[in-house]
Amino acid sequence: MEEFLPVLKKxxxxxxxxxxxxxxxxxxxxxxxxxxxxxxxxxxxxxxIHSVGxxxxxTALIIQEDxxxxxxxxxxxxxxxxxxxxxxxxxxxxxEMSVVADSDCExxxxxxxxxxxxxxxxxxxxxxxxxxxxxxIAGRNLVLTKKMQHMSKKTIREKLLSYLSAESLKSNSSTFxxxxxxxxxxxxxxxxxxALSNELSKLQAEEILNFNKNRFTLKEQGPEGYL
Amino acid sequence: MEEFLPVLKKxxxxxxxxxxxxxxxxxxxxxxxxxxxxxxxxxxxxxxIHSVGxxxxxTALIIQEDxxxxxxxxxxxxxxxxxxxxxxxxxxxxxEMSVVADSDCExxxxxxxxxxxxxxxxxxxxxxxxxxxxxxIAGRNLVLTKKMQHMSKKTIREKLLSYLSAESLKSNSSTFxxxxxxxxxxxxxxxxxxALSNELSKLQAEEILNFNKNRFTLKEQGPEGYL
DNA sequence: TCATTTCTGTTGTTTTAACAACATTTTAAA
DNA sequence: TTTAAAATGTTGTTAAAACAACAGAAATGA
Numbered sequence: 208m209e210e211f212l213p214v215l216k217k218x219x220x221x222x223x224x225x226x227x228x229x230x231x232x233x234x235x236x237x238x239x240x241x242x243x244x245x246x247x248x249x250x251x252x253x254x255x256i257h258s259v260g261x262x263x264x265x266t267a268l269i270i271q272e273d274x275x276x277x278x279x280x281x282x283x284x285x286x287x288x289x290x291x292x293x294x295x296x297x298x299x300x301x302x303e304m305s306v307v308a309d310s311d312c313e314x315x316x317x318x319x320x321x322x323x324x325x326x327x328x329x330x331x332x333x334x335x336x337x338x339x340x341x342x343x344i345a346g347r348n349l350v351l352t353k354k355m356q357h358m359s360k361k362t363i364r365e366k367l368l369s370y371l372s373a374e375s376l377k378s379n380s381s382t383f384x385x386x387x388x389x390x391x392x393x394x395x396x397x398x399x400x401x402a403l404s405n406e407l408s409k410l411q412a413e414e415i416l417n418f419n420k421n422r423f424t425l426k427e428q429g430p431e432g433y434l
Numbered sequence: 435m436e437e438f439l440p441v442l443k444k445x446x447x448x449x450x451x452x453x454x455x456x457x458x459x460x461x462x463x464x465x466x467x468x469x470x471x472x473x474x475x476x477x478x479x480x481x482x483i484h485s486v487g488x489x490x491x492x493t494a495l496i497i498q499e500d501x502x503x504x505x506x507x508x509x510x511x512x513x514x515x516x517x518x519x520x521x522x523x524x525x526x527x528x529x530e531m532s533v534v535a536d537s538d539c540e541x542x543x544x545x546x547x548x549x550x551x552x553x554x555x556x557x558x559x560x561x562x563x564x565x566x567x568x569x570x571i572a573g574r575n576l577v578l579t580k581k582m583q584h585m586s587k588k589t590i591r592e593k594l595l596s597y598l599s600a601e602s603l604k605s606n607s608s609t610f611x612x613x614x615x616x617x618x619x620x621x622x623x624x625x626x627x628x629a630l631s632n633e634l635s636k637l638q639a640e641e642i643l644n645f646n647k648n649r650f651t652l653k654e655q656g657p658e659g660y661l
Numbered sequence: 662t663c664a665t666t667t668c669t670g671t672t673g674t675t676t677t678a679a680c681a682a683c684a685t686t687t688t689a690a691a
Numbered sequence: 692t693t694t695a696a697a698a699t700g701t702t703g704t705t706a707a708a709a710c711a712a713c714a715g716a717a718a719t720g721a
Contacts, residue, residue, distance in 0.1 A: 271583075273595075273596065273599040273600075273603070274598075274599035274602045274603060274608070274652050275599070281583075292572075293572045293575045293576055293579070294572075294576075296568045296569055296571075296572030296573075297569055297572050297573060297576065300576070303580075303600070303603065303604075323561060323564060323565060323568070324561055334550060334551055337550060337564065338550060340568075341523045341550070341567075341568065341571070342523055342524055344523075344568070344571050344572055344575060345519075345520045345521075345523030345524050345571055346523075346524060347575060348520045348571060348574060348575050348578065349520055349521075349524065349527070351575065351578040351579065351582060352520070352578065353530075354582065355578060355581065355582060355585070356498075356508075358582070358585050358586065358624070359585065359624045360624070361624060361625070361626075361678090361679080362679095362706095362707070362708085363707080363708070364707095368500075369500065371501075372500040372501035372502070373500075373530070375501045376500070376501060376530065377530075381501070388667095388668070388669085389668070389669060389670090390668080390669095397585070397586045397587070397588060398588070398708080398709090399588075399708065399709050399710070400668095400669090401669090401670080401671080401672095401709085401710075401711085402707085402708050402709065402710085404669060404670050404671080405670080405671075405672090405708090406707095406708095407669095407670085408670065408671080420669095420717090425501050588677095588708085588709080589676095589677070589678085589709090590677080590678070591677095615698070615699085616698070616699060616700090617698080617699095625678080625679090626678065626679050626680070627698095627699085628679085628680075628681085628699090628700080628701080628702095629677085629678050629679065629680085631699060631700050631701080632678090632700080632701075632702090633677095633678090634699095634700085635700065635701075647687090647699095
């Protein structure tokens with residue numbers, strides 16, 4: 208496990224924990240490591256999850272199959288990233304997605320109950336571990352909630368204004384930069400790129416906003432009822 | 435606080451904890467209670483959150499204001515329900531919504547750090563509390579992730595099939611009941627009700643599915659490329 | 662610098678959804 | 692049972708988005 212300490216140190220789960228302490232914790236958590244060949248299943252849809260997984264090397268894909276067998280890729284998991292943590296918290300519900308090795312990879316599993324239960328051998332950083340774990344889940348929550356607010360709007364215009372408004376408020380300024388290019392923004396909002404560009408142009412023509420590359424300015428007086 | 439024990443017992447946070455134990459825990463957690471008049475702010479957007487809130491009586495609204503000052507109601511919080519728990523986990527990020535009393539109400543606040551740090555006076559159920567707390571957050575995560583998968587589809591047809599496929603898989607059967615009426619389903623997927631009804635009729639005509647009231651049956655052979 | 666690629670904006674056409682209005686069915690109440 | 696109300700399905704019209712195709716701008720790198 209020693210060779211993966213750099214990965215672990217950078218991971219959100221062990222953030223703020225020194226290498227020495229990580230070593231101790233891995234023992235206290237009885238961390239298990241397992242290797243997978245490309246295309247091997249790491250988790251199968253329907254499994255009941257009691258361990259949290261972390262990719263140490265290689266990459267894994269989180270995939271889902273619908274009723275008709277159509278596969279879709281939910282996300283890619285890179286080294287240092289947790290997966291299945293939500294289902295580990297709710298072990299009574301079977302997981303509804305699969306995790307597959309996208310390349311040969313090494314995965315570390317941590318028993319959820321051991322993460323949760325503070326060990327008797329006063330392991331100083333256990334609270335920190337729980338806190339990091341909570342932050343990881345809560346962080347995802349935040350991201351999802353925010354995205355949902357934009358996506359639940361029906362028109363591109365509304366989605367855009369919802370997103371830009373949020374970015375503006377976050378930066379505390381009516382002028383701000385966004386971290387997406389047009390295609391990424393379109394993907395994020397689940398709309399067509401050119402339709403998005405088109406809508407942006409209209410909004411500028413109507414003087415609801417200005418933009419230049421990734422810098423946007425919202426006008427204080429959006430025309431009455433911009434929705 | 436005694437009068438609210440029935441509410442607390444039913445809450446997700448104290449699920450599986452006896453009244454006596456709840457009493458002890460509230461002390462150990464130094465729970466604070468505060469009353470609010472209708473329309474009073476309980477949390478203001480921009481606040482840094484260090485406590486988790488729970489409604490004991492009355493109801494509260496979670497609201498948000500966009501750049502132009504347009505308010506929207508995110509959700510209603512009923513007795514026994516936690517709020518602000520996500521932001522309590524990530525206290526470095528200011529909350530981006532406000533919580534307002536929708537009627538006169540009584541709110542309990544629990545210091546997040548006290549929830550997290552197992553008390554010295556071996557409080558037997560503290561691990562259970564942390565587990566419940568985690569479950570609450572992870573549960574919301576699950577709900578959001580699932581909804582997002584449907585909503586990220588572009589057409590009503592795709593959204594519907596994504597939702598119905600998920601329901602079918604959940605129930606392990608091609609025939610299943612859904613918990614929404616048409617309007618609720620339309621709201622859930624953020625689409626127009628009549629357009630949804632229309633699309634359902636088309637899907638039935640194309641023999642991709644059958645439905646009767648809230649009972650749906652997906653056909654094993656959806657025509658090639660139903661997307 | 663020039664060439665190439667990527668990104669962005671624009672336009673026209675086709676497809677889809679929103680919306681409104683109404684018919685039919687179902688449910689609940691009197 | 693009859694009536695009223697609510698829920699659901701249907702249709703036509705209007706509005707909006709998807710899509711495709713392309714032009715110009717910006718970024719990249721040889």
